[in-house]
Amino acid sequence: MRSAVNQTLKRKFAQTFDLPSAILLDQATIHLMGDAEAKVVNHKGLVQYTNTCIKARSAQGLIEISGADLEIVSLSSSEIKISGMIRQVMLK
């Protein structure tokens, strides 16, 4: 309950002062470049990695990227860069 109030306050604050909400709310950002490349910024850890599915935790839930021939091009504590044939991006 308290966390939800905090989130709402932060969102209002960001909107009022025109600040990037992704930073204030610790939100994950997903960039898609066509269907061949994806970048997940501000993830909270890799959960599953196969050639057809990559799952990563985020503050908003589980991010699931599925497709074919998926490969992690680079992996760091804040960013996962994925290449391959991307078919679906889901937030669970």
Added chain:
Amino acid sequence: MTSLFLWWQGYVTVRLRGPGLEHLLNKMTDLGIALTNVERLTGDVVIAKLMVRDFRRLRPLVRGSQISVTILDKHGAPFFLRKFKLRGFLVLGCLLSLLFVMYLSNFIWFIEVSGTYTLSNEAVKEAIEDLQLRAGIVRSALQPRTIEVELLKRFPDLAWVQVSIKGVKVEIILTEREGIELEQAGPGHVYAAMDGVITELLVLKGTPQVRDGSTVRKGELLISGQYYDQRGIQQFGAAQGVVKARVWYEGVGEAALARWEPRKTGRSHRQYLISIGPLRIPLGRSYPEGTHLRDSKEWSLSLGRALVPIHWSKVDYHEVEYIKVEVPRETAERNAYELAWESLQSQGVQAGQILEERTTVDFIPDADGIRVMVQVEVLEEIGQFMAY
């Protein structure tokens, strides 16, 4: 991370094998270890690239777990340089070779002489060696100006000498005097090489037999090799001198006043040809080229990029008749004039040296054509030395 930065820092390709690889990857990223090209081979095998300094931090993470880490490959500058460290003598050898090449570049190794025409290269090279210019001398000891002056002194036939140093090579460019041959083969006279009117006569040695304004025929004696010296004694020597004369050249060109042009009658025949290697099989009749124009198209059989030696041709023969087309007199005259000039140029006449030009145009009555004769007058050296 750019690949250049990775290469400079040095990176390894590792294989991680075991259960719970995602967990290990998370632990690695939490420690700040960046991974690139993370490839999942099978359910329990991942291949990834990481920097050398991060690899050392990986060991404690896998200690006690069921995950094994294997280095598959090493890349980058640190490994490349290590090879050289192990081959110290190779590096030393390279450095010594470089120093040796730099040392050798202080010497002259090649001497090139160009521009000799009547002078022999050997004579010039001997003179150069006399002047202490030889392969192996130190570059800084070389004095090009001195060599130039000395060569001009030793060879009076030379008009100009240039000695230039280009790296380890010395280039000697010579220019010989033109026109007057100072040394003849032996005693002899100077004769006229062609008909002409003398405009300039300069006798260097011998007795003149003609004077300015004389008309001479080819082969006529111009300067005799017999002369009397200062003591009044008759000498037989090599006549020398410059004899310039106005000489004439003649060029003739002919052009037709009519030409025969083919015109299609409208009748045509088609023939097919199949070529298999050198064998040609015609399907249909051929027609002579004199009465027919030929128009052909060819197709080649190919299988993908490979050319098969089978060709298929379509040949169209168009029947023609020849009709007479009048050529304007000006055009014919211009064509004939151009041909006449071609003839003059083949005799060595240059357009720029003409003193006077005369053109005569005649009709060729039987051949229905035109003949242009171009006569030009030029100033030329006609003296030709001939030994007794």
